[in-house]
Amino acid sequence: MGDEDWEAEIIKPHMSSYVPVFEKERYSSGANGDTFNRTPASSSEMDDGPSGRDHFMRSGFASGRSLGNRDSSPVAPSKRSILYTSKGFSNNKFEEGDSSGFWRRYQDGNDSEASGSSRRGGRGGFQGRRGGFGLGSSNSEYEQDEGMQRAGGLFGSRRPTLSGAGNGDTYQSRSGSGSGRGGYKGLNEEVITGSGKNSWKSEAEGGESGDTQGPKVTYIPPPPPEDEDSIFAHYQTGINFDKYDTILVEVSGHDAPPAILTFEEANLCQTLNNNIAKAGYTKLTPVQKYSIPIILAGRDLMACAQTGSGKTAAFLLPILAHMMRDGITASRFKDLQEPECIIVAPTRELINQIYLEARKFSFGTCVRAVVIYGGTQLGHSIRQIVQGCNILCATPGRLMDIIGKEKIGLRQVKYLVLDEADRMLDMGFGPEMRKLISCPGMPSKEQRQTLMFSATFPEEIQKLAGEFLKSDYLFVAVGQVGGACRDVQQTILQVGQYSKREKLVEILRNIGDERTMVFVETKKKADFIATFLCQEKISTTSIHGDREQREREQALGDFRCGKCPVLVATSVAARGLDIENVQHVINFDLPSTIDEYVHRIGRTGRCGNTGRAISFFDPESDNHLAQPLVKVLSDAQQDVPAWLEEIAFSTYVPGFSGSARGNVFASVDTRKNYQGKNTLNTAGFSSSQAPNPVDDESWD
Numbered sequence: 010m011g012d013e014d015w016e017a018e019i020i021k022p023h024m025s026s027y028v029p030v031f032e033k034e035r036y037s038s039g040a041n042g043d044t045f046n047r048t049p050a051s052s053s054e055m056d057d058g059p060s061g062r063d064h065f066m067r068s069g070f071a072s073g074r075s076l077g078n079r080d081s082s083p084v085a086p087s088k089r090s091i092l093y094t095s096k097g098f099s100n101n102k103f104e105e106g107d108s109s110g111f112w113r114r115y116q117d118g119n120d121s122e123a124s125g126s127s128r129r130g131g132r133g134g135f136q137g138r139r140g141g142f143g144l145g146s147s148n149s150e151y152e153q154d155e156g157m158q159r160a161g162g163l164f165g166s167r168r169p170t171l172s173g174a175g176n177g178d179t180y181q182s183r184s185g186s187g188s189g190r191g192g193y194k195g196l197n198e199e200v201i202t203g204s205g206k207n208s209w210k211s212e213a214e215g216g217e218s219g220d221t222q223g224p225k226v227t228y229i230p231p232p233p234p235e236d237e238d239s240i241f242a243h244y245q246t247g248i249n250f251d252k253y254d255t256i257l258v259e260v261s262g263h264d265a266p267p268a269i270l271t272f273e274e275a276n277l278c279q280t281l282n283n284n285i286a287k288a289g290y291t292k293l294t295p296v297q298k299y300s301i302p303i304i305l306a307g308r309d310l311m312a313c314a315q316t317g318s319g320k321t322a323a324f325l326l327p328i329l330a331h332m333m334r335d336g337i338t339a340s341r342f343k344d345l346q347e348p349e350c351i352i353v354a355p356t357r358e359l360i361n362q363i364y365l366e367a368r369k370f371s372f373g374t375c376v377r378a379v380v381i382y383g384g385t386q387l388g389h390s391i392r393q394i395v396q397g398c399n400i401l402c403a404t405p406g407r408l409m410d411i412i413g414k415e416k417i418g419l420r421q422v423k424y425l426v427l428d429e430a431d432r433m434l435d436m437g438f439g440p441e442m443r444k445l446i447s448c449p450g451m452p453s454k455e456q457r458q459t460l461m462f463s464a465t466f467p468e469e470i471q472k473l474a475g476e477f478l479k480s481d482y483l484f485v486a487v488g489q490v491g492g493a494c495r496d497v498q499q500t501i502l503q504v505g506q507y508s509k510r511e512k513l514v515e516i517l518r519n520i521g522d523e524r525t526m527v528f529v530e531t532k533k534k535a536d537f538i539a540t541f542l543c544q545e546k547i548s549t550t551s552i553h554g555d556r557e558q559r560e561r562e563q564a565l566g567d568f569r570c571g572k573c574p575v576l577v578a579t580s581v582a583a584r585g586l587d588i589e590n591v592q593h594v595i596n597f598d599l600p601s602t603i604d605e606y607v608h609r610i611g612r613t614g615r616c617g618n619t620g621r622a623i624s625f626f627d628p629e630s631d632n633h634l635a636q637p638l639v640k641v642l643s644d645a646q647q648d649v650p651a652w653l654e655e656i657a658f659s660t661y662v663p664g665f666s667g668s669a670r671g672n673v674f675a676s677v678d679t680r681k682n683y684q685g686k687n688t689l690n691t692a693g694f695s696s697s698q699a700p701n702p703v704d705d706e707s708w709d
């Protein structure tokens with residue numbers, strides 16, 4: 010979907026929009042029965058909803074709050090918390106390209122980052138504002154920075170961006186493309202929509218290679234809290250956690266070890282068991298029941314399981330168990346570190362989250378996990394590594410940089426994990442991953458264990474994965490490959506682009522202060538919508554690839570802690586992020602692929618908790634998604650609006666395999682004629698016995 014024509018927006022009449030059944034139940038109708046006009050008298054009214062909503066509405070964050078008017082809520086934004094504003098806004102006009110005129114710094118904040126230099130760069134380039142925040146390294150060798158950021162002036166987008174740095178309360182002009190930083194802000198995570206197709210570029214592709222010239226990135230992320238309570242902080246599993254056991258699991262491949270039913274059966278060492286208990290895990294999720302024994306048996310694995318169902322622990326625990334069993338030696342300071350495990354993920358925030366999980370489960374052991382990612386000072390990454398590194402969690406660009414600088418040797422790598430593997434292997438990251446496995450020293454696939462996890466695995470990506478995996482890898486499919494989490498109540502509203510903002514505000518006002526992620530398709534629109542919501546006095550922050558890393562982390566922090574209950578995001582936040590109490594996802598713009606939709610709505614309804622997703626379907630631009638949406642909705646046992654079925658029918662493509670991007674509905678392993686498969690429920694009982702395995706068709 011391309012950018013909206015904001016100019017046209019103010020003259021076009023609003024299109025009528027569809028109101029879902031559940032909203033009609035909840036709110037009395039307006040004159041035409043078509044709008045959310047009534048505010049419930051109290052939140053208790055919400056508690057009486059149908060089953061799926063019950064728990065959701067009872068959750069702590071919502072309770073006791075008025076759901077009617079944000080202004081009256083305890084966190085209603087004050088003048089200070091209107092994070093940014095725009096001049097042209099009252100005209101509903103987005104003056105693209107004239108960022109210096111359109112955006113003005115909200116002076117109320119005392120942002121140290123901005124105060125050092127003017128950020129009104131206009132169309133000019135570098136203003137040098139990134140020089141030092143008292144965080145610079147004393148070791149100049151380590152102060153190299155990401156190349157594309159240096160070269161970024163060439164690509165300056167001149168787009169305004171939120172600034173959460175410092176107190177997170179100010180929005181300010183970032184004209185001149187972030188002034189001192191040029192235009193590149195994590196191209197690896199950017200969805201480029203010009204062609205109407207997602208195209209992801211890796212950091213290294215984008216140039217975080219450290220070789221090009223440009224301004225230095227000096228950001229050093231604050232260290233995570235070290236106290237045990239913080240390390241083991243977790244949220245509760247939800248009412249549907251036990252229902253995971255009813256999901257069918259299909260395992261394909263030869264000689265799959267049997268599933269385990271309890272943590273005890275995994276025979277992990279005492280320290281790991283203690284950490285599991287402290288993390289609040291008492292029962293395995295299906296993907297853990299199947300993946301843990303497979304990994305413990307030394308097999309390569311491709312695992313597909315619904316969002317929020319515990320894939321991270323499914324690979325971390327057996328890897329750590331092996332490391333402990335092998336008597337891993339404590340890390341020590343060395344200029345070249347040789348980690349035993351490398352974990353890669355497509356976004357900075359996700360890899361950081363995986364690192365925190367690795368740190369949690371390795372607590373009290375001599376295994377040292379380290380995280381490195383783009384948008385931070387390269388010297389900082391290197392300093393983390395040289396102190397010792399057994400498990401390296403990295404985004405691809407930064408990983409290749411560090412390998413290039415000979416701070417990481419690959420000879421000892423025994424485990425290579427690709428989280429969000431379908432993303433890691435697609436056109437964006439695939440080339441980087443191929444470079445990684447052919448780096449000097451990297452053990453061949455026969456000599457290492459390669460593990461791939463995702464909630465979606467398109468057929469064509471499964472085929473590419475053969476290059477990375479041993480030919481006898483096992484494939485675990487928990488439920489439908491690419492299916493949406495059933496704990497998310499999905500609603501599709503027909504909303505034309507010119508009605509979207511009004512509908513968004515209406516919904517957000519009714520939601521109250523429950524944490525909500527609003528997905529939009531472009532970075533520019535993320536800024537625009539965040540500005541708009543702030544003007545509507547809805548505390549909002551935003552995350553996207555044009556924001557500096559400091560700002561991205563600040564935004565996520567403000568959202569996590571509830572300071573800003575609304576997070577406007579691009580697809581950079583679609584995958585993997587595990588944020589407590591996200592009760593709503595709103596697709597202001599639908600993504601261009603159904604997989605992205607599945608990941609986005611999976612930010613809610615995690616770990617057995619329930620959640621809700623509302624998506625604006627614009628018939629002008631989203632018809633290609635009608636068929637896959639109908640399939641995803643019906644597979645997840647959701648109501649399918651009649652109008653959507655009609656569109657799906659009218660846009661019927663003979664031979665359609667269920668997706669805007671290929672065969673999303675491959676239910677299992679795509680190795681053709683593969684017969685070594687078992688279908689079981691997660692209590693471990695086989696529902697169809699596997700025939701004798703025949704020759705495995707490998708994708709090598």
Ligand SMILES: Nc1ncnc2c1ncn2[C@@H]1O[C@H](COP(=O)(O)OP(=O)(O)OP(=O)(O)O)[C@@H](O)[C@H]1O
Nearest residue numbers: 290292293294316317318319320321464585587616
């Ligand atoms: N066995 C368990 N018991 C309790 N909580 C668990 C268990 N396994 C995982 N969790 C918790 O469930 C949440 C979701 O887990 P995780 O982030 O690993 O999901 P995921 O499957 O990787 O999701 P996504 O597809 O979105 O990346 C986390 O907070 C995690 O700590």
